[in-house]
Amino acid sequence: MSFQYKQDAENFDRYLRNRFARFHLALADDKTRMLLFGRFAADRKAEYDERPETFDFLGFTHVCGTDRRGKFAVVRLPSRKSCRKFLARTKEWLSDHRHWK
Numbered sequence: 001m002s003f004q005y006k007q008d009a010e011n012f013d014r015y016l017r018n019r020f021a022r023f024h025l026a027l028a029d030d031k032t033r034m035l036l037f038g039r040f041a042a043d044r045k046a047e048y049d050e051r052p053e054t055f056d057f058l059g060f061t062h063v064c065g066t067d068r069r070g071k072f073a074v075v076r077l078p079s080r081k082s083c084r085k086f087l088a089r090t091k092e093w094l095s096d097h098r099h100w101k
Contacts, residue, residue, distance in 0.1 A: 002038070009034055037064060039072040056081070
């Protein structure tokens with residue numbers, strides 16, 4: 001989920017955890033986190049000489065960036081994990097079909 005304000009994100013997180021607890025479920029803490037991402041993230045992180053955070057989702061790494069006009073854009077790059085899997089499958093296929101003419 002994405003929110004404009006941190007307070008909204010914290011309220012939603014608290015609500016979701018309570019809702020899951022009613023059904024004896026829990027969010028995985030190692031897969032759930034709050035991060036500063038979006039249009040103003042680069043400016044806020046630049047104050048501390050840091051870069052905006054990134055996250056992996058559905059085989060892509062999502063990065064804060066800009067388009068050709070200089071406006072904010074979410075840049076989606078193939079994640080390293082998906083690239084490694086693709087190259088491993090390709091290498092396996094090539095080694096299995098090396099004898100083909």
